[in-house]
Amino acid sequence: MRPEPKTERELIERAWEIAGLSFAELADIAQIKVPMDLKKDKGWVGQLLEWHLGATAGSKPQQDFEKLGIELKSIPISYVGKPLETTFVSVAPLTGIHGLTWENSHVRNKLSRVLWIPVEGERDIPLSDRKVGAPLLWSPSPEQEAQLKNDWEELMEFIVLGQIEQVTARHGEILQLRPKAANGRVKTEAYGYHGKIIRTRPRGFYLRTQFTAQILAHHFI
Template sequence: MYNNPLPPNTPDSEQQLYQRALALAGYTMKELAEAAKLPIPENLKRDKGWVGMLLEYYLGACAGSKAEQDFPHLGVELKTIPINALGNPLETTFVCVAPLTGNSGITWESSHLRHKLHRVLWVPVEGERSIPLAQRRIGSALLWSPDVDEEQQLKHDWEELMDLIVLGKVESITARHGEVLQIRPKAANSRALTEAIGEFGQPIMTLPRGFYLKKAFTRALLAKHFNL
């Protein structure tokens, strides 16, 4: 059992980070939280980022709430993914905020989304609501970079969605747009508005949007690497 209450230092290498993540497999949230002397919320409704925060503690993440990768010196992003007993993702995965203004000249290759997904440490966690949060276990981690086909899928959707934003059609984008990627409102409340471009090129105020990976994409990703 983990008995070191001190947070680990920042990992020196991708391999060290990966080994730390693999070492967490099988532990419950209760075991890890108690060893770290962190309180466990009753559920994740108000503490949606709590599991990620707990893992960041043990893995030595240093980016905090900055927009960069969780391990910027390694170029690695950490993503927890709640799964069911069959290993299927239970929800879409937030990647980053979608830029609604200042998009001239931005390409897929230079996009923040591609930068975030260049190298990802996926950590599956039990996510079924029938399992109390404290009893949910950590699964085996996976270090992933998009292969040629995955990158092409992501690029195609990103370009299609960004075209709609640039053309002033942000308000008409729904979660059904995109094969593997979607854009959805991302705001704490309906008063948190941000500037965007309207249909006639005029500035408008709208809800912030975020890029999310659809469940079908992450399901295929996990299935391929874990032979599900």
């Protein structure tokens, strides 16, 4: 793995260096094997990009480039440049949330500064042939942050009130709360009615595709 970049400019330069290269070319440089598909290797693309860019956080709650305060997000796009899936932001806290506010939340921390790396994501392109796109460094506008805050507070209210099981993917305009686990057998603790602890599936915060599409469109068009 490359050493961590010391400046924002160095990080952007590295991101431009890999733009236009295929996953096979990047994997060859990193001496990493390209999997047949991403069914069992969902995090493979992110790990490949982390290797080339020098990200250090891995799956920890802090930003990928902690010293720079920047989060790395790969985003699979279609032939017409539209995001093909929602973007995972962070695991949702389901207990021990006394005193938690939007200002000190993981979601705000992760989304305060994001390096978006679009990658080809169409299923008919073999994984090894898919290419990396032009990078985009983004911070939410005041309007976008207000939207994110509203959604986060609405979703967290369900958790605090013991109504986690009532949340669906329809809640939240740009930020949604969805199960985050490899299978339905994985359980964690959460608040139920009257503050009783229940067992439920872990949840994660995700950005809707229409929101990430707006980010890309605003920058590239």
